Amino acid sequence: MSTEAISKVIGIRVLKRNGNTEDFSRDKLVRSLKLAGVPDPDLVINALDIKGTVPSSELSDRVQLIMLNLVTDDLRWHDAARNYLLWSVYKQVWGKDIVKAVDEGRARFEDTYREGFKAWFRTGLELRIWDSEMSAWYAQHIDELAKYLDPSRDLLLTYNGVRTLMSRYLLKRLDGTFFEAPQYLWMRTAMGVAYAELRYGGDPITWARRFYDLMSQLRFMPNSPTLYNAMTRLGQLSACFVVPIDDCLSRESDTNREDPECNFGIMDALRLAALIFQSGGGVGYNFGKLRPEGDIVRSTTGIASGPLSFMRLFDTLVDTIKQGGKRRGAQMGMLFWWHPDIEKFITSKSGELKDVQLQNFNISVTIDDYFMQRALKGENVYLINPRECPCLYKTWGEEFVRCYESCVEAIKAGRVRIWRRVNARELWDKIVRSAWDSGDPGLWNRDLANYINNEKLPGEVINATNPCSEESLYDFESCNLGSINLVKYVHDGKIDWDSLARDVQLAVRFLDDVIDVNKLPHERLRKRVLETRRIGLGANGLADTLIALGLKYDSPQALASRTSWRAS
Structure with missing residues (x-):
């Protein structure tokens, strides 16, 4: 009895993406394996352990896992697994019949790939994905750009590279199937960015080809939102932002409109962060302008809940809105060392709270040279309410030192409330212990960031970084x-x-x-x-x-x- 007959007898069925089921076909799988260049298709078939009804996606994953487990014996298995995965993408992008024609030699792979680029462009138009201005301009150049595609560059990708493109970057139809192959992704990104050359009298086609070569040969890679959104209607291409949070709910609320310190309130920042996460970006904030827990709320004569309570609000936001709908949002939360809630902030992700609280935040203590000098000497420092001394977050360097010392004098004179005195070295030790325990908080020297900043804006201070902290940025x-x-x-x-x-x-x-x-x-x-x-x-x-x-x-x-x- 043939293997085909045996599979029917024991009732192995494959559940297709469209909901239909069909008998498992050994010959069909062997054809796919041969197309991918598998060294020994029988070895894969014999290692399959399937019974009953198996979803086609699960069957595909099992086949890939078998091949990946053989990579240590022969690197050809890696290339085969990568190719098998690529052909699964091609099947969704071009359709089974076209892939079958390529497999049987009735169509050239390169011609199919390039013709598919034209269909890709039409699909984007039908789904209203493309930016209307860009697509109208590029419509007359699609044939030219299609000819420039190099399908062989898909083979520069590793298996994990293809997996990553599938999980994050390749565009999909409304039914969840891919309509974008890797080379279409690189060209779309190149087209969307090169369109800027029109503003300077340049030729977007020339630059699109140069940008395409740079990315498709994996010599350069832009940040994820650029790959997500280039040439699309959404069109937000930046990786990350710094958003300010003033000590008020919203600039638009009746209670805050007359407050000169309220330019962009908590809810303003929360709304903007949601839009940024939706488009694939991340956000850094400094919560140090917010008054400490227990302070008076002027508009209601109530009690303030403090920065940490609002950080939990932002943390919940990220749980709800993924970055670009494709990955968990990235956030950096910062607090000044002189803020009265700094000790709670330092331990907010350590000890019993480790892996529990603020899991969608990196957190960092904003330090400066003044604090480090006091920590080295083991001297005491005052924790000060930003509401009473706003110059603390508006200055840096020597100007900050003058501001801080004037605030301390006001405290000693009884004009400003005493919140607490702490030993700077003990505060430093608490930072170190928490970082050792949980990896948070980090440290960021505001003096150094403002000193090396090469784009100084008069009257403004850099108070925060992007989520990964490699970029110190002004508000907005x-x-x-x-x-x-x-x-x-x-x-x-x-x-x-x-x-x-x-x-x-x-x-x-x-x-x-x-x-x-x-x-x-x-x-x-x-x-x-x-x-x-x-x-x-x-x-x-x-x-x-x-x-x-x-x-x-x-x-x-x-x-x-x-x-x-x-x-x-």
Whole structure:
């Protein structure tokens, strides 16, 4: 009896995506495995352990797992698993009949891929995904761009790379199936960003092709929102933002309109954060302007609940709204060392609260040189209510020291309430113990951030960072990020510095174009981003690069290489 007949006898069925079921077909699976270049299809078939009715997605996952478990024996199994996954994407993008035609040799893979790009563009129009202005302009150039696609570059991806694109980045139809293949993603991103060149008299097609080459060869990768939203109606491309939180509920509320310190209240920030998370961005805040727990609320003569209570509100928001609907939102919550609630803040994610509270926040204590000097000497410091001394968050450096000491004099004179005196070294020890226990809080030196800031705005102070803390930003600023893959520039055991330099220039132009086409969810964001034009270009693949150069990671030569890259 044939294997086909046996499968029918024992009743193995496959539940398809459309809800229908069909008998498991060994021959059909073997064809798919051969198409993916599997070294030994029978080995995969024999390792399958399926009974009853199995969803097609589960069957596919089992097949991939079998191949991945064989990678340590033969690296060809990795490529086969990657190819098998890619063909599952192609089947959704182009349809089973077209994939079958490619499999049987009735259609060329490259021609199919490029024709599919035109269908991809039409699908985006039908689903009203594309930005109307961009799509109207690019419609006349789709044939030209389709010819430029290089389908073989899909094979530059690893299995995990394909998995990541599927889970986060490739666009889907309303029924949940993919209509975007990897090369379409790279070209869409290139098209959406290159459109900015029109503003400067440039040709978007020329730059789209250059940007496409840079990304599709995996030499450069922009931040996730750019990949999510380029050329779409949503169009928000920035990775992360800093949003201020003033000590009021909302600028729009009747009780706050006459308050000169209320420019952007708690609920204003909460609403804007929701819009940013929806579009795929992350947010950093400093909660240090909020009055401490137990302080008087002027408008109601009630009692304030303090920064931590409002942080829990923002934490709940992220639980509800994922970033771009694709990943958990990222947040950074900061508090000044001099705030009366600082000790509660420091331990808010440690001890019994570890893995319980504020799980959608990174948290960091905002320190400065003044605090560190007092901690080193073991001196006492005053914790001060920001409502009574607003100059504390409006200044930095020597100006902050003058402000702080004048506030201390006011406390000693009885003009300002005494909240508490603490020993700076003991406060430092508490920070260290909590960080050791749970990884939080981090530390951020506001003096250093403002000192090295290369875009100083008169009368303004940087009080917070983005969620990962590599970018210190003014209120309402965003950072547009990307990274260069260093290993791509190692040839014959040497770094091709000329190619690296050219691509760095191209990546910087890409990120600068992002600023011009970016659709931001608030006018204050738009105004500030155009004012300062922040970008961040980093690097990845350092370990792989050192391996390609034949250097141990901790060797003197590797250290010298890292130093030279930073200097360049």
